[in-house]
Amino acid sequence: MFGLEFDVSATNVQVWLLCTVAFLLAYNYFTKESWRKLPPGPPAFPLVGSLPFLGKDIREPLRKMSAKYGDVFTIYLGYRRVVILNGYDVIREAFAKHGHRFSGRPLIYMITGVMDGYGIVSSQGWLWREQRRHALTVLRDFGFGGTLLEERITTELRFFLDELRNNKDKPYNPQMLIQMSVANVIAALAFGNRLHYDDDKFVYYIEKINKAFEILGNSGIITIFPFLRHLPGDYFRVKQLLMDRDEMAAYLKEIVEDHKIAMKEGRPIKDFITVYLKKLEEERNKTDSTFSEKQLIYITIDLFGAGSETVSTTLTWAIVYMALNQDVQQRVQAEIDDVIGRESVPRMANRERMPFTEACILEIQRLGDVVPFAVPHATTEDIQFRGYLIPRGTMVMANLYGVHRDPHLWPEPEKFKPERFLDENGKLVRREELIPFCLGKRLCLGASMARMELFLYFTSILQRFSFQLSPDHRQSDLRGKLTVTNMPRPPCYIILQER
Ligand code: HEM
Structure with a gap:
């Protein structure tokens, strides 16, 4: 029928055999070829991969590897392949030009597992896209980068400055106060009110966030051997981390329940939780909705986690650099006195006329390098990139540290030189190569809020x-201690004097 009968003669069997062998050879060639086309990198040993070449602080080893293997190279964390992107151009090309293809998160227990794939930082695919878009819209409505948020920050700053005043004229480490104050800005945004600095529950949860960052920052071994988390006891503190997550979620659940009651009683609260609950109600009958109460709680955890530690660590670096560079501190104060004066409250509108202050903040962000490898990404499909093949699901890390210390971009990169961001007329030069918030589809959700906080806190303190x-404090090491973020170490003790 239709002339397609098969004649199983000896010749046909030979042809079949030949075709099979040719297919196997081609398959072998192409799969080998794809492996050959992976970005190069140091040798990988069984079980441990490239670990022997990395050491405890991976910043310098990775920089040296990039000098040897180029801007795109591969390392192995145990059996897990990780592609490292080095240099501004490469990171821009990957995350901006091929944004979606590099926008996943790796299926690593400590990244996607701990948050069950919920929230924004750890989620991916449609859930991530929809939730990120919604969160951004709501936060913009609340004045992200606008006057409403500015009002909230300014209100919080009054309490903050009073507390600083209480601690003047004696050795004082302001780190915890800064963190609580910055967390209060998020609290005002997320659930409508601030908490007192001496509220035990507040201190308790801030300490939990810090502990979570420390555990996550020291979780390399669990990334490589995830099964170790099931061992009896809690040597790697993963069980502790999950307990803390659940405790925090239960605390936020109580707040969500209070909001539901307030909504039923018609009491207006303008905050993230209320807007989300309204959206949840609208989406109730949609079967494919990504909105849920769990998602709301995990996003709120993300906002606190990602938004308080990063800003407060940057401000702590600001304190360190200003304490170490008295001449720069005085120049910033002179600009503040000139543009804002001693009595008026600093405003974002002042920023345009304060290029030196702004240049200092940018230089602090460059050198403090608070999130030196961003959050790991993953490829969402096989990608041909710069002549290499990066298979789908590969973990990809952007070496922001390498960009911020690249001597071709920043001559004498280890030196604190705010003038890098000024032209010969003293006007501010924004350099696109400064990427503390990373770039592309996963660009930090809170970048505009962070910029506003940095400016208002910095100017208010120095005003x-x-x-x-x-006098007994030595800030000998300006590299900081790297966990998830890069913290000044040892903790910085200063003596504040009122101006
Ligand atoms: C100086 C302060 C901050 C720095 C240096 C910083 C830096 C970063 C970096 C490097 C990332 C990873 C981007 C990537 O995966 O490529 C990130 C993600 C994120 N940040 Fe920030 N951040 C800061 C402040 C904030 C604030 C104030 C908030 C919220 C209120 C926030 C919320 C987030 C969220 C939700 C993500 C995840 C975005 C996503 O996965 O789509 N951050 N941030």
């Missing part, structure tokens, strides 16, 4: 106070 390192 009111001068400070220097406490």
